[in-house]
Amino acid sequence: MSDFEAVVAGVRERVDPTPEERRALAATAGRLADRARAAIADLPVEADVLQVGSTARGTWVAGDRDIDLFVRFPADLPREDLEAHGLTVGAAVLPDGHEEYAEHPYVKGEFEGYDVDLVPCYRLDAATDIQSAVDRTPFHNDYLLGRLDDDLAGDVRLFKQFLKGIGVYGSDLRTQGFSGYLAELLVVEYGGFRATLEAARDWHPTVVLDPEDHQAADFDDPLVVVDPTDPERNVAAVVSETNIAVLQHHAREFLDNPSEDAFEPDDPEPLDEDDVQSHLDRRGTTPLAVVFDAPDLVDDQLYPQLYRSRDGLARGLREYGFEVVRTATWADDRAVLFAELSVAELPAVERHEGPPVHVADHARGFYEKYADDEDVYGPFVDDGRYVVERERDIRTAREFADEHLHEVALGAHVASLVDAGDYDVLVGESVTGLAGAFGTELAAYFDPSA
Amino acid sequence: MSDFEAVVAGVRERVDPTPEERRALAATAGRLADRARAAIADLPVEADVLQVGSTARGTWVAGDRDIDLFVRFPADLPREDLEAHGLTVGAAVLPDGHEEYAEHPYVKGEFEGYDVDLVPCYRLDAATDIQSAVDRTPFHNDYLLGRLDDDLAGDVRLFKQFLKGIGVYGSDLRTQGFSGYLAELLVVEYGGFRATLEAARDWHPTVVLDPEDHQAADFDDPLVVVDPTDPERNVAAVVSETNIAVLQHHAREFLDNPSEDAFEPDDPEPLDEDDVQSHLDRRGTTPLAVVFDAPDLVDDQLYPQLYRSRDGLARGLREYGFEVVRTATWADDRAVLFAELSVAELPAVERHEGPPVHVADHARGFYEKYADDEDVYGPFVDDGRYVVERERDIRTAREFADEHLHEVALGAHVASLVDAGDYDVLVGESVTGLAGAFGTELAAYFDPSA
Numbered sequence: 001m002s003d004f005e006a007v008v009a010g011v012r013e014r015v016d017p018t019p020e021e022r023r024a025l026a027a028t029a030g031r032l033a034d035r036a037r038a039a040i041a042d043l044p045v046e047a048d049v050l051q052v053g054s055t056a057r058g059t060w061v062a063g064d065r066d067i068d069l070f071v072r073f074p075a076d077l078p079r080e081d082l083e084a085h086g087l088t089v090g091a092a093v094l095p096d097g098h099e100e101y102a103e104h105p106y107v108k109g110e111f112e113g114y115d116v117d118l119v120p121c122y123r124l125d126a127a128t129d130i131q132s133a134v135d136r137t138p139f140h141n142d143y144l145l146g147r148l149d150d151d152l153a154g155d156v157r158l159f160k161q162f163l164k165g166i167g168v169y170g171s172d173l174r175t176q177g178f179s180g181y182l183a184e185l186l187v188v189e190y191g192g193f194r195a196t197l198e199a200a201r202d203w204h205p206t207v208v209l210d211p212e213d214h215q216a217a218d219f220d221d222p223l224v225v226v227d228p229t230d231p232e233r234n235v236a237a238v239v240s241e242t243n244i245a246v247l248q249h250h251a252r253e254f255l256d257n258p259s260e261d262a263f264e265p266d267d268p269e270p271l272d273e274d275d276v277q278s279h280l281d282r283r284g285t286t287p288l289a290v291v292f293d294a295p296d297l298v299d300d301q302l303y304p305q306l307y308r309s310r311d312g313l314a315r316g317l318r319e320y321g322f323e324v325v326r327t328a329t330w331a332d333d334r335a336v337l338f339a340e341l342s343v344a345e346l347p348a349v350e351r352h353e354g355p356p357v358h359v360a361d362h363a364r365g366f367y368e369k370y371a372d373d374e375d376v377y378g379p380f381v382d383d384g385r386y387v388v389e390r391e392r393d394i395r396t397a398r399e400f401a402d403e404h405l406h407e408v409a410l411g412a413h414v415a416s417l418v419d420a421g422d423y424d425v426l427v428g429e430s431v432t433g434l435a436g437a438f439g440t441e442l443a444a445y446f447d448p449s450a
Numbered sequence: 451m452s453d454f455e456a457v458v459a460g461v462r463e464r465v466d467p468t469p470e471e472r473r474a475l476a477a478t479a480g481r482l483a484d485r486a487r488a489a490i491a492d493l494p495v496e497a498d499v500l501q502v503g504s505t506a507r508g509t510w511v512a513g514d515r516d517i518d519l520f521v522r523f524p525a526d527l528p529r530e531d532l533e534a535h536g537l538t539v540g541a542a543v544l545p546d547g548h549e550e551y552a553e554h555p556y557v558k559g560e561f562e563g564y565d566v567d568l569v570p571c572y573r574l575d576a577a578t579d580i581q582s583a584v585d586r587t588p589f590h591n592d593y594l595l596g597r598l599d600d601d602l603a604g605d606v607r608l609f610k611q612f613l614k615g616i617g618v619y620g621s622d623l624r625t626q627g628f629s630g631y632l633a634e635l636l637v638v639e640y641g642g643f644r645a646t647l648e649a650a651r652d653w654h655p656t657v658v659l660d661p662e663d664h665q666a667a668d669f670d671d672p673l674v675v676v677d678p679t680d681p682e683r684n685v686a687a688v689v690s691e692t693n694i695a696v697l698q699h700h701a702r703e704f705l706d707n708p709s710e711d712a713f714e715p716d717d718p719e720p721l722d723e724d725d726v727q728s729h730l731d732r733r734g735t736t737p738l739a740v741v742f743d744a745p746d747l748v749d750d751q752l753y754p755q756l757y758r759s760r761d762g763l764a765r766g767l768r769e770y771g772f773e774v775v776r777t778a779t780w781a782d783d784r785a786v787l788f789a790e791l792s793v794a795e796l797p798a799v800e801r802h803e804g805p806p807v808h809v810a811d812h813a814r815g816f817y818e819k820y821a822d823d824e825d826v827y828g829p830f831v832d833d834g835r836y837v838v839e840r841e842r843d844i845r846t847a848r849e850f851a852d853e854h855l856h857e858v859a860l861g862a863h864v865a866s867l868v869d870a871g872d873y874d875v876l877v878g879e880s881v882t883g884l885a886g887a888f889g890t891e892l893a894a895y896f897d898p899s900a
C-alpha cells in the first residue's frame with residue numbers, strides 16, 4: 001500500500017460514518033419526514049417532503065449531525081402562503097424549534113440529538129425557474145444523487161475533511177472557501193479524491209469546469225464551476241484567490257508527501273502579551289490596531305464589512321505614505337482592524353511629482369500652484385518633470401487613525417462607528433493588550449502558514 | 451515698447467560688446483594671425499590661419515575674452531607632423547603659453563589680455579572627412595558665418611546669456627547643457643531670440659531639428675539637432691532631459707512675464723551648519739553622505755563618475771528598502787555622494803513575494819527554499835502568491851554605506867576608493883559639517899528651483 005493509500009485509509013476510518021450512525025440517522029430522518037407529512041395533511045394545499053444535504057446523500061463526515069428537510073409546495077402558491085404553511089409544518093415537526101430567516105423564513109430546531117432545518121420551497125420543473133436560492137437545493141440533490149456511488153461518496157467525505165484541515169471549507173463570507181456542494185461537484189467531475197487533488201495541483205486560474213456543458217455565461221472569477229442545474233450560476237463564485245492557492249499548495253504537498261496532518265485544522269496555542277511583545281521586538285515593526293464593538297450582525301454580513309474596512313485601512317495608510325507589512329481583522333465582542341507598519345514616523349516632507357514640463361497646461365498649473373508656496377521645497381525640475389517636496393498631512397499611524405480613518409472605504413456599520421468616533425486606536429506596544437481576547441488569532445498571525 | 455522688448459533692450463546693453471571692445475578684439479586677433487602666418491612661413495609645409503569661435507562670429511557676450519585661432523594643415527600631413535608643427539607655431543605665437551591636450555595637443559596662452567587657444571587641424575573638403583573633433587570647427591564656423599547677420603548675432607548673445615542665467619549653458623559633462631554652437635544653431639534655425647524661446651516653450655521631446663535636411667541617422671536623445679556639417683552627429687546629444695525641461699520652463703515663464711532676472715545666474719548665500727541643521731529639522735529626514743578625496747580628474751571625467759556613483763547609491767538604497775527623497779553629488783578637494791532618506795531605520799523584517807502558487811516549478815522551489823527556515827515568517831499564501839517575511843540584511847543607511855556600497859554601480863575611480871575603504875560615512879546631524887566646504891551647494895540643495 002502506498003503512503004497515499006495508507007494515509008487515506010487512516011482518515012477514512014475517522015470520516016466514514018459507522019453503520020450504526022447511518023442507521024440511526026436514517027431512522028431519525030424517516031421519523032421527521034413522517035411528522036412533516038402528517039402536518040402537511042392538515043394544510044389546504046398539496047406538498048411533499050424531501051431530505052436533502054450531505055446526510056441525504058451519504059456524503060457527511062462522521063459526527064456531523066445535520067438533517068435538512070425541504071417541504072415542496074406548488075409553484076403557483078403565493079409566497080406569503082408558502083411562508084405561513086412552511087412555518088406551520090416547521091412548528092409541528094420541531095415543537096422546540098425557532099424561526100430563522102434566509103431569503104424566507106424557515107424553522108431550525110433539535111430532534112433526537114440532531115440539528116434539523118425544516119425549509120419550505122417551491123416544486124419547480126427547472127432550477128432556472130427558482131424564486132429563491134432554496135428552491136435550487138432539490139435540483140442539486142437530484143443531480144448528485146444520480147452520480148454519487150458509495151466510492152465517490154467516500155471520496156467526497158475525504159475531500160471535505162481535507163478542505164476542513166487546510167482551513168478552506170465553507171462558502172460563508174468569512175471563510176470564502178469551498179461549499180459542500182462544490183466539494184461534491186469537484187469529486188464527481190474529476191472522479192475521486194486523488195484525481196481532484198491532482199487536478200487542483202495543476203490548476204492555472206482562471207479554471208473553468210462546466211459539467212453539463214452549458215457554456216452560457218462569462219464569469220469573472222478565478223475558479224468557475226458552472227452549476228449543472230443553473231447555467232447562470234458559478235458554484236465557486238465565493239472562493240477567494242487565496243483559498244484556491246491554498247488548496248493547490250496543499251494538494252501539491254500532500255501528493256508529494258502524504259500526511260494525516262493535512263486533514264487536521266491548525267489549532268494554535270493562544271499568545272499572551274509577552275509572546276506578542278517578543279514578536280514585535282523581533283520584527284521591529286509598528287503595529288496599529290483600530291478597535292471597536294463588533295457590529296451586531298450575522299457573520300455573513302459582519303465579515304465582508306470587516307474585510308472591506310481592513311483593506312480600506314491598508315489602502316489609506318499606503319496613500320498617506322506608510323509601508324504596510326501585513327493586515328488582519330478579527331472579531332469577537334470587540335472587532336479589530338490590524339495593520340503592521342514598517343515605521344512609526346514618516347519624514348515631514350514628501351516628494352510630490354508633477355507633470356512633465358512639456359505638458360504645457362498641466363505643467364503650468366502645477367508650477368503656479370506651488371511657485372509662491374513658502375511651505376514647499378521647489379518646484380524644481382527632475383528628469384523633465386516638475387517636483388515639489390511638500391509637508392505631509394500626517395507623520396504617524398496614530399494621526400491617520402485618529403483623523404483620516406473616515407476617508408477610507410469602510411463597511412457601512414464600521415463607517416458609522418468611525419464617524420461617531422466610537423473606536424480606540426492602539427499603536428506600538430499597547431497592541432499586546434489584544435492578546436486577552438485574540439490570543440489565538442495573534443498566534444495564527446505571527447505563525448502564518450500556507 | 452512691450453515688457454519683453456524693454457527687458458531685452460536692457461539685457462542687450464550688458465551683453466552687446468561696445469564698438470571699442472569689438473575694435474580692440476579684432477586688432478588683437480589680427481596681430482595673432484600675423485604672428486601665426488610668420489611662424490608658418492618657417493615651416494616645411496603649407497598652412498593657413500583661421501579665426502573661429504564666437505569672437506570670430508560676433509556672437510560673444512560682452513566681456514568674454516577668448517580668441518580661437520586654428521592653423522590648418524594639408525590633409526595628407528602625418529599626424530605626428532601636424533602635432534609638431536602645431537606646437538611650433540603655438541610656441542612662436544604665444545611664448546608664455548603652455549601645451550594642453552584634447553584629441554591632440556594645442557597651445558593655450560594669454561596675449562594682450564585675451565585667452566588664446568592656438569589649435570592645429572586638417573584642411574578638409576567636408577566635415578564628414580574629419581580625423582578629430584577639432585577638424586569640424588572650421589566647418590561650423592563657415593556654416594554660421596554664412597547665416598548670421600548682425601541682428602541674429604545679437605540674438606545669439608541674448609540667448610547665450612539666458613542659458614547662462616538659468617544654469618544650462620555649457621556642453622561640459624558636469625553641466626550637460628547647451629553649447630555655444632548649439633545656441634547659435636537654434637537661434638539661426640528659429641530666426642531669433644524670441645522665436646527660439648517660443649519654440650522651446652512648445653517643444654514636445656523628442657524634438658528633432660535637421661537644418662540641412664540630412665535625415666541620416668536616428669538618435670536616441672530627447673533633443674536632436676543634426677549637425678548641418680555632419681549628418682551623423684547630434685549637436686544636442688549631451689543635453690540632459692532635465693536641462694531641456696529647465697529651458698522650457700524658463701522660456702514659458704519669461705514669455706509670460708519677462709524679467710531681467712532670467713539672465714542672472716542664481717548665486718545663493720552659503721549655508722552654515724546651523725542652517726543645514728534647521729533644514730534637516732524641518733524636513734525630518736535622515737541624510738547620508740559618503741565623502742572621499744575627489745579623484746584627480748578633469749571635470750569631464752570626474753562628474754560623469756560622480757553622477758553614476760550618485761545614481762548607483764540611490765538605486766542601491768532603494769533595493770535595500772530605503773525610500774530616497776533626493777540625491778546630490780558635489781566635489782571640491784573632497785567629493786560627496788549625498789542621499790536624503792525618509793527614515794533612519796527599517797524594520798527587521800521585509801515582505802518578500804514569491805511566485806503565484808499555480809506556477810508549479812517556480813512556486814515549489816520558493817516554498818521549499820523557505821519551508822524549513824526558522825528565520826522567516828511563512829511561507830503563507832496571499833492573493834494567490836507565496837509570501838515570506840524575512841530578515842532584512844540591513845536596517846540603517848550607515849550599514850548600507852559601510853557594508854554594501856561596493857555592490858552598486860560606481861564610477862571607476864570612485865569604485866577603487868570604495869573598494870579600498872577610503873571613504874567616510876556621515877549620517878544624520880553629522881552631515882552639517884559639510885557646510886564648511888559645500889555651503890553653497892547645500893544652499894542650492896535646500897532651496898531647489900526650476
